[in-house]
Amino acid sequence: MGSIVLKSNYLNVQKKTASFPMICLLVMIMVSVAGCASAPPLYKKHPELSQRNRIIKTVGLLPPVISMNEYQASLGVKLVPKDEWSPAAAGEITKAFIGEMAATSSPLVVIGWKEEQDLDEMVELFGPVEFCIQQHAYEKSDRFAPPEPFPEKVRFLEYSLGPAREAMARKGVDAVWIVRGFNNVPTIGAQVKEGVEFMLSIVAAIGMHPTPTTTVIRINLSLALVDKDGTILFYNTIDSNKIGPSGQEYPDQPAGTKAVPGPGRQAGREYGEEDLRNPRVARQYIKALLSDFRTEAVR
């Protein structure tokens, strides 16, 4: 009780000398808290998702498009394209998708390139469509590009990739999943560099000289469910800043089970944990992307 009284007295003293800055601080904290509380979900759904999803019996998976880069240590950010890694990453994403869908009753048909021109064009068109969703369907963004919200796009997901009824009928599917993303795989040098920069920024902040540090997004994956009319029924996106370092949760282990840090880990990350060619990483991202769909599709 005594300590409470002392605290109250202390606050009273402070109030006399620094009430205005305290109010400013309080307002800033309240605004930040409000921002956290109202953070909208990253996924977007078509208003008729649940109705249309009911008539979807069989779903196809189109070839994932994954841009691979090696993130190398340098003075700035150096990304070296590694196109030769892309097939392996796309392969692991496909396996992860098959693994995730095995638990559901609807079968998954894996569709390759050049099997149906219409479907290849859909994948191609998904690039600019996704760019426009990212720019116009969100009011806030933590990406480099500032958002440019279009009111009707923020309200509903209403983008199309053009109809592909015949192509989907020939493949025996009612809808297709499209997956697209990038992976900046850090070298050990890049990881060490980021770790050192982070430590230096903490030291600088303690010395009241905060310095900005850059963290390169390691993995970004997006997916869309598209029906025969080309309508995007569901869209979701996730990146390594939101999902955190991989390997923290194994898909084959019970949910919530954490990996035990082993030798070779640096700052909680192990080489290969930020690489979509690692089956465990691919599975973790696909699982996260699909979890919102599973919730929304049955509503």
Place this chain on the structure above:
Amino acid sequence: MIHTVLSCLFVIILVSMTACVPSWNHTGGSQLLPPPNEMKAPEAGRAAGPRQVSFTVPAGWHWFIRGEDLIVTRDGVFLQQIFIERIQVDQVDQDVLGTFWLVAWSSGVWPTRTVKSLNRRFTPAMSPMDAAKVLIGSRENDPAVADLKVRELTTQTVAGHQAFRVVFDFRLKDAVLKASPLYRSIYCGCMVDDWFYGISYTATRRYYFEKDAQTFEAFLQSVRLVAK
């Protein structure tokens, strides 16, 4: 204390200024594109200055004055866009970003640049077909354009002036999209005094081009060049 108050005041002013920064306009109906910057206006004694352009924004579309050009879209500039540009015969550059370059960011990211890629100049009283050759040359020369294929070249009347109408397909060589889909453009252009006026519609060949082609034709009919 006074220092804190001034800091807070500064923040409030900054926030208020942000609210005044131009952005995408969502209101349709008749609008006016003001004449280009006087810096690029003809010298004294030369032909008449640039015209204002009046146009009708299709319902549900969004528009933005990018530098001195107009860009109109429904779903996003990388899916479909109507574009108006005005180029003076001596012009060597085109302001595509404006003062607030992060505003309507995607409109500046669209990579084709007519003036920057010109390998011949527009000249006063140039015939529509000659002006078309200059425009096509610019696209051929544009480092952001690949697989350019001209499909159709005709003439038509635009805003009361004899203009060319060229239809061409292309892909983008661009870091934003990585692999570009096929785009189709309808580009109508005419010379009026010292100025070239270009009005174009560009959309992905798949789905979006057909979807909004009629909207562009209605837009084209609404365009008027208005003397200052």
